[in-house]
Amino acid sequence: MTKTVxxxxxxxxxxxxxxNRWLAPDVISVDEPGQRVDLSLAFRQDFSHHPHEPYFHGGIVAAFADAAGHAAVAVFYSKQAPTITLQVDFLAPALGRKLSATGILRKLGRSISRADVELECDGKLVALARATFSTKD
Amino acid sequence: MTKTVxxxxxxxxxxxxxxNRWLAPDVISVDEPGQRVDLSLAFRQDFSHHPHEPYFHGGIVAAFADAAGHAAVAVFYSKQAPTITLQVDFLAPALGRKLSATGILRKLGRSISRADVELECDGKLVALARATFSTKD
Amino acid sequence: MTKTVxxxxxxxxxxxxxxNRWLAPDVISVDEPGQRVDLSLAFRQDFSHHPHEPYFHGGIVAAFADAAGHAAVAVFYSKQAPTITLQVDFLAPALGRKLSATGILRKLGRSISRADVELECDGKLVALARATFSTKD
Amino acid sequence: MTKTVxxxxxxxxxxxxxxNRWLAPDVISVDEPGQRVDLSLAFRQDFSHHPHEPYFHGGIVAAFADAAGHAAVAVFYSKQAPTITLQVDFLAPALGRKLSATGILRKLGRSISRADVELECDGKLVALARATFSTKD
Structure with a gap:
């Protein structure tokens, strides 16, 4: 498959x-040999933790992390892969207008797969996530 | 404080x-001595994993779990308590029109607090979550 | 099966x-309808975090939590159930001469099972753990 | 400080x-600018999951992961840093005679720090861990 396809x-x-249509993340790039996917999420007022500042809420960070983990698995596994466990570690407030997530496939197993996700807001690392997905045939 | 207040x-x-205004969870009850809070979330199409079935998306389950954990802490701690770590274990698809969460305070510490969350959809246990919050003075 | 058996x-x-023979935990009781197992671990100097005080090291707490989660699954599932994910939340220093663990089966699934573990040291809650096990046929 | 010191x-x-004296991990190398520490653990029969094969038990993998996370923090923080949360994801059986761990500091915060740990057994990735430590002054 070509990169564009x-x-x-x-x-x-x-x-x-x-x-996900409501969340509206953009797939920015796919690095197939590196097993990485980059996603981007533009700030909207509905995402905010704060009434007046652009500040992505933890719930949005968690949901976007799940989406990025799924995307990393989906490059190599074309069926549904339900999330089994999602762990999000918050490192700093997600202040800014653009949340970026890199999903990294760590293992594609016959029944269980894993992905790591790193999340940056306006270039600053704000959260780390790790997810386990069911990929049994 | 009375229960109603x-x-x-x-x-x-x-x-x-x-x-949270977008998510719109309802606080159903507070059991202060039991350190428990019950929340409810009515299904909306924007929450769905599936185009035609009422099926709460994992991202919504995670965001609602975070809100319920926060609520359990907020009964006893009146300041902001940022989430440090959120762990969600998905047990079954969240099929149904009503997602219920029980937030249970497990420890209110001088710098770190913990809450457990149990999530049911139409009466069936669908996820377990555990969160760590910063509650330093 | 009788309780004793x-x-x-x-x-x-x-x-x-x-x-486990080195660790030497004792199975204290099994509550089959409640899906709970109680284990106990007597302090030994090799377990200690501290040179002179009885203080169970976090590594021992984690290993014992894994054992208690396994035990809760093993009551209902007689085959090997490898741990997929182990999460330990430390709440307080495990000071004392006896560490008790209650393993609680939360879900016995066709491919994935879950157990919660609560750990007390001399009667004080010191850690909470949650584990996912592979129980596919 | 020189590397040797x-x-x-x-x-x-x-x-x-x-x-830790019982566990007896070796500090192999420290990469200060890269915020990484490499540790090694030689197999002993007491570590084993299996009576006759060299197979590191999950409890040992978890305890060693905690030690490696601590080491990554200890390079930059000279006081005690109690583990708050330890998450271990098991990817493959740890079969072999040498378990290696790389601890990577992800954040050194004023109250909370994070480290990632990657564990290999005889060159194969067998587990990923992430830990949160208390580093308040």
């Missing part, structure tokens, strides 16, 4: 669940 | 972040 | 791995 | 708790 396919899969 | 205060705090 | 079987399974 | 200091700190 892969990107398009990932974006389409991402956009299938109505919740 | 406490419920009202919790609901007001919950509704402060714009994201 | 079940206790004996659990203790035998527990004692199979050489590491 | 730093290595020696870390090894001494590591060897202080009686449990």
């Amino acid at each position: 892969l990107l398009k396919r990932l974006q389409e899969e991402m956009d299938r669940p109505p919740f | 406490l419920l009202k205060r919790l609901q007001e705090e919950m509704d402060r972040p714009p994201f | 079940l206790l004996k079987r659990l203790q035998e399974e527990m004692d199979r791995p050489p590491f | 730093l290595l020696k200091r870390l090894q001494e700190e590591m060897d202080r708790p009686p449990f």
Whole structure:
């Protein structure tokens, strides 16, 4: 698959669940040999922790981390991969107008797969996440 | 504080972040001696994992779990308590029109507090969550 | 199976791995309908965090939590159930001469099972753990 | 501090708790600018999951992961840093005679610090861990 086709396919899969259509993350790039996917999320007022500052709420950070982990798995596994466990470690307030997530596939197993996610807000590391997905045939 | 006043205060705090206003969870009851809070979330199409079935997306389950953990801490700690770590274990698909969360305070510490959250969808246990919050003075 | 037989079987399974023989936890009781198992671990100098005080090291607390989670699964599942994920939240220093663990089965699934573990030292809650096990046929 | 002095200091700190003396991990190298520490653990029968094969038990993997996370923090923080949360994701059986751990400092905060740990057995990735430590002044 070419990179463009892969990107398009990932974006389409991402956009299938109505919740993801509401969240509206963008698939920015796919590094197939490096097993990495980059996603981006533009700030909207509904995402905010704070009434007047651009400050991504922890719930949005967690949901976006889950999406990025899924995307890293989806490059190599074309079926549904339900999340089994999602762990999010918050390092700093996600202040800014752009949240970026890098999903990194750590293991694609016959029944269980793992992905790491690193989240930056306006270039600053704000959270680390790790997720386990069911990838049994 | 009477139960009614406490419920009202919790609901007001919950509704402060714009994201929570979008999510719109309801504080159902507060059991102060038992250190438990019950919240409820009515299904909306934006929450869905599936285009045609009422199926709460994992990202919504995670965000709601975080809110319920916060609520359990907020009964006993009146300042902001940023989430440090959020762990969500998904047990079953959250199929149904009503997601209920029970937040249980496990420790209120001088710098770190913990809460457990149990999530049911239409009466079935669908997820367990545990969160660590910063409660330093 | 009678309680005595079940206790004996659990203790035998527990004692199979050489590491567990070194650790030497005792199966105290099994509550089959409540899906709970109680284990106990007597302090030894090799377990200690501190040279002169009885203070169970975090590594011992984690290893004992894993054993208690396994025991809760083993009552209902007779095959090997490798740990997929172990999460330990430390609440207080484990000071004392006796560490008790209650393993609680939360879900016995066709491929994934979950157990919660509560750990007390001399009667004080010192840690909470949650583990995911592989229980596929 | 020179690398040799730093290595020696870390090894001494590591060897202080009686449990670590029993476990006996070796500090192999310290990469101060990269905020990484490499540790090694030689197989012993007491560590084993299996009576006849060299197979590091999950409890040993978890305890060693905690030690490696601590070491990564200890390079930059000279006081005690109690573990708050330890999460271990097991990827493959730890079969072999040498378990290696790389501890990577992800954040040194004023009250909370984080480290990632990657564990390999005879060159194969067998587990990923992440830990939160208390580093308040």
